[in-house]
Amino acid sequence: GAVVSQHPSRVICKSGTSVKIECRSLDFQATTMFWYRQFPKQSLMLMATSNEGSKATYEQGVEKDKFLINHASLTLSTLTVTSAHPEDSSFYICSASIGKQTGAGYTFGSGTRLTVV
Amino acid sequence: DQQVKQNSPSLSVQEGRISILNCDYTNSMFDYFLWYKKYPAEGPTFLISISSIKDKNEDGRFTVFLNKSAKHLSLHIVPSQPGDSAVYFCAASLSGGYNKLIFGAGTRLAVHP
Numbered sequence: 001g002a003v004v005s006q007h008p009s010r011v012i013c014k015s016g017t018s019v020k021i022e023c024r025s026l027d028f029q030a031t032t033m034f035w036y037r038q039f040p041k042q043s044l045m046l047m048a049t050s051n052e053g054s055k056a057t058y059e060q061g062v063e064k065d066k067f068l069i070n071h072a073s074l075t076l077s078t079l080t081v082t083s084a085h086p087e088d089s090s091f092y093i094c095s096a097s098i099g100k101q102t103g104a105g106y107t108f109g110s111g112t113r114l115t116v117v
Numbered sequence: 118d119q120q121v122k123q124n125s126p127s128l129s130v131q132e133g134r135i136s137i138l139n140c141d142y143t144n145s146m147f148d149y150f151l152w153y154k155k156y157p158a159e160g161p162t163f164l165i166s167i168s169s170i171k172d173k174n175e176d177g178r179f180t181v182f183l184n185k186s187a188k189h190l191s192l193h194i195v196p197s198q199p200g201d202s203a204v205y206f207c208a209a210s211l212s213g214g215y216n217k218l219i220f221g222a223g224t225r226l227a228v229h230p
């Protein structure tokens with residue numbers, strides 16, 4: 001089945017630095033990727049939708065200059081948290097759509113736990 | 118504005134009994150609904166889905182019911198097993214497979230022996 005590999009699984013960074021999270025589709029081409037954020041005991045909140053070769057579409061309230069999304073190829077999308085602050089500490093998850101209206105049409109990465117100190 | 122709601126943050130069920138997790142939505146344009154199981158620090162795992170043209174979908178121990186007039190869906194797990202203990206998320210989509218998923222807040226299910 002379709003697999004999305006997300007790295008790193010956890011990262012600790014200093015306040016003010018930038019962190020890059022990668023999501024790769026291993027055995028399929030992901031034309032659309034979604035980036036979610038989950039705070040403890042809360043829902044998965046969609047941050048942005050990215051389509052290969054075009055600019056990402058950000059959800060209301062998400063700072064596009066802070067959360068840089070690049071989807072330069074059909075197998076790789078990256079999320080860069082720039083000038084990270086402690087309030088950016090969260091669990092970030094990517095998801096890829098393979099364009100089928102089935103449950104398997106959405107495949108999730110294993111997530112990245114970001115801690116900003 | 119929460120378009121997908123799971124009003125029960127937690128549910129405790131005895132092993133072997135039925136678990137019923139509920140989900141309500143407000144956007145009548147949603148046409149595809151999914152249930153995911155999630156463990157801490159992991160990505161969601163797909164369980165079962167249903168298209169808005171159906172009112173029931175069954176897969177093994179999991180059955181999802183959709184009541185469009187009430188904008189309500191539920192996930193039934195029977196019989197419940199201790200391994201089912203996790204957080205369950207309901208999600209909805211427009212034109213499923215192409216569009217973003219809107220998640221509910223999740224329900225933590227605990228199945229005890």
